[in-house]
Amino acid sequence: MSPQPNERPGRTIRSVQIAFNIVDLLQEEAGIGVTRIADELGHSKSTVHSHLRTLEERRIIVREGDGYRLGLCFLDVASHVRDQIGNFDIVQKEVDSLAEETGEIVQFGVEEYGKVSYLHKTQGENAVETLSRVGTQQPMYSTSLGKTILAYLPPERIEEIAAAMEYEPKTENTITGPEELFEELETIREQGYGIDDEENINGLRCVSAPVKNDETVLGAISITGPSSRFTKDRLHGELADRVQSAANVIELNTKFS
Amino acid sequence: MSPQPNERPGRTIRSVQIAFNIVDLLQEEAGIGVTRIADELGHSKSTVHSHLRTLEERRIIVREGDGYRLGLCFLDVASHVRDQIGNFDIVQKEVDSLAEETGEIVQFGVEEYGKVSYLHKTQGENAVETLSRVGTQQPMYSTSLGKTILAYLPPERIEEIAAAMEYEPKTENTITGPEELFEELETIREQGYGIDDEENINGLRCVSAPVKNDETVLGAISITGPSSRFTKDRLHGELADRVQSAANVIELNTKFS
DNA sequence: ATAGTTGTTCCCTCCTGGGGAACGTTTCTG
DNA sequence: CAGAAACGTTCCCCAGGAGGGAACAACTAT
Known part of the structure; x- marks a missing residue:
């Protein structure tokens, strides 16, 4: 807890x-069960016990064998959450089809609490395996999704997020400070898409395009792949075009909802 | 609250x-905001306020405009929940490929609190639109997924669930009582798969096969489609075969995890 | 300008929720 | 197989935490 x-x-x-x-x-x-939880959290067993009762009654947790696990109601909550963000069906469809076309990893992310959260991810045929999964959070400065979303947020929000940022170098290409970041954001705004040139994970490059609704960014869509297949030319050419048109399709379809 | x-x-x-x-x-x-929530739940604004503060601090909810929405952390929780149930990747892959092959709706469900919850759903090319979505719960007696899972649960659990069941006729084919249900379960166990002949929604038929791990049922996989395409012959023949082999694939892959 | 709305803060008071310890029950283990 | 250890459950107590009312501040709309 920093x-x-x-x-x-x-x-x-x-x-x-x-x-x-x-x-x-x-x-x-x-x-795990009462005792274990009590130990772990530093509470008495009786306290934990009444909490478990409460959660179980609400069906938030489920007794399984001897121990508890989270209930399936969270799946329902999650799908509601996704729908609250935007029209998730459209996003999903577009991400899936882009993944199929390109055979690579395609992701859609949004900003929350100064980080990027992945709303949806699809691995195409040839996609390299990565650890990021739906729901995970990543810093904004080291991912193309993050930088792209950031670039199109309202200036005061950018300031706010940037002020709270702690730059941790993930690779030798990672952006390490505000000046560099603001320059990058400017570039993104000029070209209309953002790239990640092995800034988050060595050997991986990404391109992302923002998805806007009127003047506010909803999120961004990205393609990720190994640097071997993702040459700089391809990134800035074909691939940038593809994410941008996918982003456009989503924008057009979410306009009327 | 019954x-x-x-x-x-x-x-x-x-x-x-x-x-x-x-x-x-x-x-x-x-x-919605403080006042609205307070009204709706019948609490004072100050009470609701401190709760919102707590939830916001935990990032469970997010302030958006004037009002709150649920945070994206629920997406993360949901994916953890799915993984806790079984090997979700395998399930997803198998459901997706079965949907692509057949072009229909394919779902995977598990039992919880005497109901079926959908863990994953994919709509194939020609799939009819249905309202069920991931996380939703359905009764066990009126769905093929439910009946199939129920058939393979331990006898005492079957009794327990059956005892709490309230039969509500969804169509004219819906099972309406325990005798009928137990007969159906016996049939399912004999043939190794379960069908839903317009018992839940008029015009829709399904076939499901159980996914077991050793002797315990993890859940079941099903194909759903319009009665016009899903003739009884096809249901009991080709389609039953397909769900069963998909179930087998999942079983084999989850064995070692 | 003003009345109505919203979110926020302050207090007070009661009761609720946390902790300790004792009790049953199951699971090790020698 | 008996004793011990570990677990979940229950009981009770009492401090302080949580809920409510009311006043306050910030907006919005008329």
Whole structure:
């Protein structure tokens, strides 16, 4: 828990914190029971017990064997969340078809709390395996998705996010400071797409295009692949075109919803 | 809130309940604020306020415009949940390929709290549109997925679920009572697959096959389509074969995990 | 300008939720 | 097989935390 600068004070409710600590714990490690949870969180067994009862009654968790796991209701919540962001069906369709056409990894991401979250991901036929998966968060400065979204956010929001940013060099190409970042954002705005030249993971390059609704960015769509197949020419040419037109299709379809 | 017979007493924590009521509400209707939530749940604004603070600090909800929506962390939770159930990648791959082969709707479901929850769904090329979506719950007696899973659960669990069942006729073919249900389960066990002959939705038929791990059912996979294309012959022949072999593939791949 | 709306903050009070310990039950283990 | 260890469950107590009311501040709209 690093001290977040952007957290407002105000009162916070302890039992709710505990409840979500339990959920978090069960997310990481399913099948554990009262004692284990109590130890892990530093609470008494009785406390944990009544929390588990509450969560179980709500069907947020499920007893399985001896231990608990998170309930399937989260799948439902997740699909609602996706729909709240935008028209997820369209996004999914477009991402899938771009993945099929190109055979590579195609992702759609949005900004939240100064990070990029992947809403959808599809691995094409020849796609390299990567660890990122739906729901994961990545920094904005080291990914093409992140930089591209950032480039089109309102200036004050860019400032806000940039101010809270901690630059951690992931590779030797990673952007390491604000000046470099702002320059990059300018470039992205000029060319209409962003690239990641092995800035997040060695050997991988990406191109992304923003998906806007009127003047606000909803998110961005990207193609990722190995540098061997993703030459700079191809990145800036064919591939940039493809993500941009995919982004366009999504934009057109979300306009009327 | 109908009185659930299977809920054990034990102490339950009020503030946690409230917190999840808020989450539920935001799931149904995003973008509402303090006052609205307070009205809806019958709490004071100050109470709701501190809850929102807590949830926001945890990044479970996000302020957007004036109002809140659920955070993207739920996507992450959902993907963890899916992985906890079984090897989701395999399931997804198999469902997708079966959907592509047949062009119809293919789904994978598991049992939880006496209902079927859909873990994954893919619409093939010619698939009819249905409303069911991932995370949704359906009764077990009126769906082929439900009946098939039920058939292979341990006898005591079958009893338990059957005892709590309330038969609501969805169409004129819906199973309406335990005798009929148990007969059907026996048939399913004999033939190794289950069908739904317009029992849940008029005009739709399904076939499902169980996915087992040793002797325990993990879930079931099903194909759904319009009765016009899904003749009884095809259901019991070609289509039954296809779901069964898909189920087999999943079984073989999950054996070693 | 003003009335109505929203979100926020302050307090007070009661009751709720957390902790300790004791109790049943199951699982090791020697 | 008996004793011990570990687990989940229950009971009770009491402090402090959570919910509510009301006042305040910031907007919006008329």
